[in-house]
Amino acid sequence: MDDTARINRVIATVRDMNRCWTQSWDEQAFGRYIHPDAVAISPITPGRLEGRESYVAGWRGFVEAANIHEWNETDHRVRFFCRGTCAVVTYFFMIRFTMSGQEIAMRGRDMFTLVKQGGRWLVVADQFSPEPGPV
Structure with a gap:
């Protein structure tokens, strides 16, 4: 069975x-991708973000504090x-942004778990981390 269309x-x-x-921050649109019981773990937030409201608030806090360039x-x-x-879903990312007057470039990796509900894919879990440097 060819999963190409589903993967895409x-x-x-x-x-x-x-x-x-x-x-650009679109909170309403962003929230539509997040499951009500989603959980996220981030390297800069203690503990975990639990539930859609907390998850969205975490990203809102970042985009309000940062100017994303790339x-x-x-x-x-x-x-x-x-x-x-x-x-x-796993992938690698590169982000470049300015925060508190400092330009930051970071490479990292992201891992999402999505569930299909009502014909749509929703994010139920997210964990991201910076890509480790050379050992």
């Missing part, structure tokens, strides 16, 4: 969601589970 839909969902915060995603990989109702 999942990747498009993640890319569309990321545009809501990297190109965002790129590469090397997306998608794996399906639970008879195709759950997808895990």
